[in-house]
Amino acid sequence: MQKVAQIDASASSSNLSGMLILLMAVSCGVVVANIYYNQPLLIQIAETFDVSEQRVSWIATITQVGYTLGLFFIVPLGDKVERKKLILIKLVGAALALFAAAMAGNFHVLLAASLCIGFFSAVPQLLLPMAASLANDKNRGKVLGQVMSGLLVGILLSRTLSGFMGAAFGWRTVFYFGTLVMILLMALLYWKLPKNEPEFLGSYGGLMRSMVGYIKELPVLRTAAITGFFMFGAFSVFWTTLVFLLEGKPFFYKSDMVGLFGLIGTCGALAAPMAGKWIDKKGAQFAIRIGIFTVLSAFVVMDFSATSWLGLILGVVLLDIGLQVTHVSNQSKVFALVPEARSRLNTIYISASFAGGSIGSLLGAMAWTYWHWTGVCVLGAIFVAIALLINLRK
Numbered sequence: 001m002q003k004v005a006q007i008d009a010s011a012s013s014s015n016l017s018g019m020l021i022l023l024m025a026v027s028c029g030v031v032v033a034n035i036y037y038n039q040p041l042l043i044q045i046a047e048t049f050d051v052s053e054q055r056v057s058w059i060a061t062i063t064q065v066g067y068t069l070g071l072f073f074i075v076p077l078g079d080k081v082e083r084k085k086l087i088l089i090k091l092v093g094a095a096l097a098l099f100a101a102a103m104a105g106n107f108h109v110l111l112a113a114s115l116c117i118g119f120f121s122a123v124p125q126l127l128l129p130m131a132a133s134l135a136n137d138k139n140r141g142k143v144l145g146q147v148m149s150g151l152l153v154g155i156l157l158s159r160t161l162s163g164f165m166g167a168a169f170g171w172r173t174v175f176y177f178g179t180l181v182m183i184l185l186m187a188l189l190y191w192k193l194p195k196n197e198p199e200f201l202g203s204y205g206g207l208m209r210s211m212v213g214y215i216k217e218l219p220v221l222r223t224a225a226i227t228g229f230f231m232f233g234a235f236s237v238f239w240t241t242l243v244f245l246l247e248g249k250p251f252f253y254k255s256d257m258v259g260l261f262g263l264i265g266t267c268g269a270l271a272a273p274m275a276g277k278w279i280d281k282k283g284a285q286f287a288i289r290i291g292i293f294t295v296l297s298a299f300v301v302m303d304f305s306a307t308s309w310l311g312l313i314l315g316v317v318l319l320d321i322g323l324q325v326t327h328v329s330n331q332s333k334v335f336a337l338v339p340e341a342r343s344r345l346n347t348i349y350i351s352a353s354f355a356g357g358s359i360g361s362l363l364g365a366m367a368w369t370y371w372h373w374t375g376v377c378v379l380g381a382i383f384v385a386i387a388l389l390i391n392l393r394k
Helices: 009-013 018-035 039-049 053-073 075-079 083-103 107-120 124-134 140-169 171-192 204-217 219-246 255-282 284-303 309-335 339-392
Strands: none
Touching: 018 053, 018 083, 018 107, 018 124, 018 140, 018 171, 039 053, 039 107, 039 140, 039 171, 039 219, 053 075, 053 107, 053 219, 053 339, 075 083, 075 124, 075 204, 075 339, 083 107, 083 124, 083 171, 124 140, 124 309, 124 339, 140 171, 140 255, 140 309, 204 219, 204 339, 219 255, 219 284, 219 309, 219 339, 255 309, 284 309, 284 339, 309 339
């Protein structure tokens, strides 16, 4: 196996203050927001470039494809290159991509910019291994839950903010705003984020090859990755198509009201610290099963709620709580496997998750086109059922 530089765990944990945890959580939230700004804006973008609902959904899909590529090719470098430096470089790229999206003169330019937005917005997947390396074994689940709560708030509130800004000022303003946020975050992290030295001493090729070995050698990692694929796929099936349901009859909501459903979903962030406590006390597998059952119940509720905003609200709450519990639990299991390879293990797990998200966005749009809301909910439930079967075997 590759040579690694050992780190004193107790010394590392002393660097993890409450303010640093908060900074990491906020940073995760504002960067991951980049890849979800577009979802409440799809109808506006379709009108601007005169494209169909199915074609405009490629904006959401290609952004997640870019995120997956960034995860796979850049995030592993967190085990080889000093993480703070890598994070700042990625933020520069994210700011430039967001600005390009705001200035896009045609649909193809926006597609290319969206791919780059996703590629450079994988910063949370560098911050999470950093938090795990600075935490001690006794409170790692709790710390990851706290940082992950910021990530989920960013995913959900990005839709709320984007929806309101898009309705008031147009979709391009949202991307200009995102550019400014990335510039401000760069300055803050340059000032406050500590350096986190790498542990891997080999080449980039060796770094990438080692991931293949981990996939072969670690069945826990394989199970987590497959679970993440189907759970995030179900998540994207729902959120990519919700805008089409709410902007049609009987609701006829505009993007600001669509964005409010993201605000409702932030209650899922409350589940992150709870999941962390479950993990530390009862084990991650217990929490994973609870989370999967919760998401499955969400799709059952939403299938009967195509004309009921109350039912949809309940479904959103269940969906986001369940996904958060499952995700934090999976990530806790993954980070405990090989401490010196956390960036690479996280790359494998999150790449699989966002690959599932990309497929979910694509298939969700197709399900909406041919079978409308019932097709969306059945597809989401199938994704979750597969994840459940995998985890019931354990």
